[in-house]
Amino acid sequence: MNRVVMTAQVVERRAMRYTPAGLPALDLSLKHESEVTEAGRPRKVSVEIRAVGIGAVAEQLQKLAVGSTAGFAGFLGSQRNGKGVLFHVTELEPI
Structure with missing residues (x-):
């Protein structure tokens, strides 16, 4: 099972981008x-x-x-460059 649940603070948020499939995607850093x-x-x-x-x-x-601080849930995957870990947020609970 690959599931992560944490309360964290948003320390960086980049501009909205779109995947090749046209889905909105937002990169951020959480602490x-x-x-x-x-x-x-x-x-x-x-x-x-x-x-x-x-x-x-x-x-x-x-x-x-x-x-701001919120509750985040999702899973871990590798970054696009293959180096490091990326937290894929699938659920958000504002606090």
């Missing part, structure tokens, strides 16, 4: 910070990840201001 328990001890976690929304979710993402 998550929290404290989790690992091996019985608290650990601070901070991660910034590149993300993309395609189709209707891209239009929803475009409405989020940079600096």
